[in-house]
Amino acid sequence: MxxxxxxxxxxxxxxxxxxxxxxxxxxxxxxxxxxxxxxxxxxxxxxxxxxxxxxxxxxxxSLFTEGQGVDAEGFVVEGEQFAGLGNYAEVFTGPAAARFWNAMWNTTFFTTTTVVLEAALGVAMALIMHRAFRGRGLVRASVLVPWAIPTAVSALLWRWIFASDGVVNAMLGTQVLWSADGGPAKLAVIVAEVWKTAPFVGLLVLAGLQVIPRDVFEAARVDGATAWQRFAHITLPLVRPALLVAVLFRMLDSLRMFDLPFVLIGQQKESVETLSMLAWQEATNVRYGPAAAYATIMFCYVAVVAFAFVKLLGADLLGEARSQVKSARRTRKAVA
Incomplete structure (x- = not known):
């Protein structure tokens, strides 16, 4: 007892x-x-x-409008007036709705196209720079040049290249107006954007490649794995975290694209007008309420895309940190 x-x-x-x-x-x-x-x-x-x-x-x-109007009693009212959701209703269903949806489509199209191309070219550049060859340091340094050039400067360079009497038309033997409105303008923006920002993805992927042990590749080579099998089953899964971070950063940057199409093609061009350009245009016309509405919609769009990307592709770094903290707390409670 x-x-x-x-x-x-x-x-x-x-x-x-x-x-x-x-x-x-x-x-x-x-x-x-x-x-x-x-x-x-x-x-x-x-x-x-x-x-x-x-x-x-x-x-x-975004909930207010500025200017001169008439109130319910017929008196002229000047200054800032509360509009509620009127600016948002005008954006989605008003006279400017077609322009808004066109800018939304251009923003999504440029983001999807450029990020996919940059990811593919960035991985290829990282694989090349990761190999041991003579002049590798010079190649790595030269890759930084396009990314280091300011966007406005690179847009001016590509505007000269895509001019009617520029290098591209001289090489192709054509007379395409790349800086005019239409499909060629879209292609010019995509080429200039990919040329500038693909090195950023390549450098981040290269950092991920350098932490992969060489013994893993040697063991796979001894087991008879081909180059494609080593890339698909070893390189790509191990470099996936760095690639996801690079793609996420590029998505967030491309969704607010402004300076490159603005300088390269120009403003009020239907084929390249983005949400940022539309918000800027409204603000320069002293229509701050609709401009703020466009900016708020763009902010919500970027936040939703980033959240969906993080959740669907498994790059939830914050969630992993929370799980690690919870497991540590459970371990401490068990020990106590």
Missing amino acids: TTEVESAAAPSSGRLAARDRRRRKSPQAAAVARLAGMLVSPTLLVLGLVVVYPIVAALRQ
Whole structure:
């Protein structure tokens, strides 16, 4: 009977001891939490000023209109007036709806096309730069040049190349107006965008390739795996995290494309007008309410695409961190 009482009392005493240890550590943990809050607060303040405040201000501005109008009693009213969802209704169903849907289609088309081409070319460039050959350092340095050139400067360079008497027409022996409105303008924007940003994807994929042990490839080669089998079953799965991050960054950047088509082709060109260009056009016409509505819609579109990409393709880094924290907490509770 005494043995049973002692065995029943042992777990309770162990739990009490663990609880006392946690109580003794609580002042130190509180001090660490306060220090962490003090160190993080400047970053949170900056993020609030440059991220949260513009979003809230744009959302608020999208609910108002500016200018001169007539109220319900027939009096002329000037200045800012509350419009509710009127700006959004005008965007989707008003006279400018066709222009909005065209800009939405152009944005989606440019994003899908350029990101797919950049991913394919970036992986190919990374595989080439990963090989050991004479002049590899020079090749890696030269790949950075297109990405390092400012977008406006590269757009001016490609505008000269795609001119009516430029290099492209001279090589093809044609007289295509690449900077005019239409399909050639779309192709010019895609070529210039892929040329500039494919090296970014290649460098990130190259960083992922360099952490793969060579023993894995040697073992696969000894087992008789072909080059395609090694790429499909070893290289691509192991480099997938770096490739997903590169593709995600490029998607977020392409969805807000503005400067390249604006400088290369020009404004108010139906074939290359994007959501960012449409919002800029409304803002320059002092129609800040519709401009803010376009910007808010674009922000929601980018957020939805990023969330879907992260969830569907498994690049949920935040979710992995949460699971690791939960498993660590369960381990500590089990030990206690």
